[in-house]
Amino acid sequence: MTQAKVAITGATGFLGRRLVEKLAIRGIPVTVLSRSPSKAAARFPRDQFPLVTVAGYDPFDPATIAPGLIDATAVVHLAGEPISTRWTPGVRAAIRNSRETGTRALVTAIAGMPSRPATLISASACRYYGISESKRFAEDSPPGPSGDFLTDTTHLWEAEAQRAADHDLRVVILRFGIALAVTETGRETLKRLRPFLGGRVGSGRQWVSWIHREDAIDILLRVLDTPGMRGAFNATSPHPVRMRQVTDAFGRVSRSFLRVPVPAMVIRQLLGDGATVVLDGQRVHPDRLLADGFRFRFPQIETAVYDILS
Template structure:
């Protein structure tokens, strides 16, 4: 078995694409599983990514997943439909199925192998804990109450990933906060809009548990490299902030001089029930990572925002 090969789903996303870059720098062979292999291949040209192969698959069909897993030492599962959208019934179904059914298919493929990958690292989200204006959440906190769409989805998502541990696979679940990162094109757009950045969003008092993309990827690499890591970890900055503090950091970093507030009503009109991802929050801390000595490169919101905008 090639003890270095890593299989990645969701590799073209903000976190996944940077993880592929970092693994390529290390000379680690990577297999990217993609529903759209031709488009994914353009993201990872051979000249720049000599150790990356792209394989098409059906995320709900284990039979299309199994061939890519041969000779893999680890699987990093980042795939999931975007949640920043208006939640029509069809969007809700896609969000849930991409996480619950997609993870079930992946674990079924792993379980059916005689020589299976030793490690599964699966993304999750802070919404696992539900929402609160005052509570402090860490890994030992109980799961949030049922009845909230995202919370329920996250519980199902993690439950499917944990099934892999029944087959002697080391499972690490990373509950990501909002990831701060901007592509080159996105950075150019933000610079053009800088006079309007930094306005209050909703009440501004909702908590934002966030993480810089570089720290998110560093945590993934640590999970790949550290056999002792098992179970759930909060992949968030140790300094969650109020939304008003986050938007103020964007205003300062972009030298905004005209801050336009965005009322809750406007966000609800745009996103419907999906507005909850912006208007509701939770204060989540990475207690396990800190206890195990992980060093955050961007623990504070100011330097993190400045870094992605400049």
């Protein structure tokens, strides 16, 4: 990697914190842009992460973003409000604003810098293609039809990131599938839930385009390492599966014996419109990554789940 410094938004999130750890192992200086500098500093203590600098910022204010980008040759934009929750009107606004308005502010900050980063890597999502039980989607597939909240949000999100190309940046969009891994806290929860894992979720027929977190991080590192990579890439396993295959894998690996099903009605009662994240899906393939020679460590759901639970 030739980058002198990498600036990261969303660095305390599920993917971001692992990316910071991997860059630290490589000896790459990192600037963490955070709305909560004290939280970020606690997550990356100086004695363990001497090359990590924490910069407080307002994600909607370009004037506060720019100082954290000084000397960065690459920016990895992972910030975004969580979507796996009940969607109140306020939550909907936060989900969209964090992606559309937040990305616009970031690109505006970059555009106003006298010395700009060379690369912007922006997260996106497979929902870009919409929902389908039958279609196969790859990077050359058209965007999904408007009218779906997540699909529309993803289109706006990507359009704002692509504006950075107007300022001579290399722009890479990574359309992530559902990232699988377990934090230490989550591992303890899974241990308690082991007897119940494996029950059908909803119909079980919905497609799940997924990726192991370690593969997701390897893709981010590959993009940082490879100046020739530009445009959109699907950051998903080459083997998307039906939801029932996901839950069956968790049941087999955990040797659960109860396998309590979760009907769609229960999920809708819990999450409202946000249930679409779990109940609707699409079959997405990483054709461009495979053509580029990327090799997945966890291409199959069974080996990924085994790694997560072991």
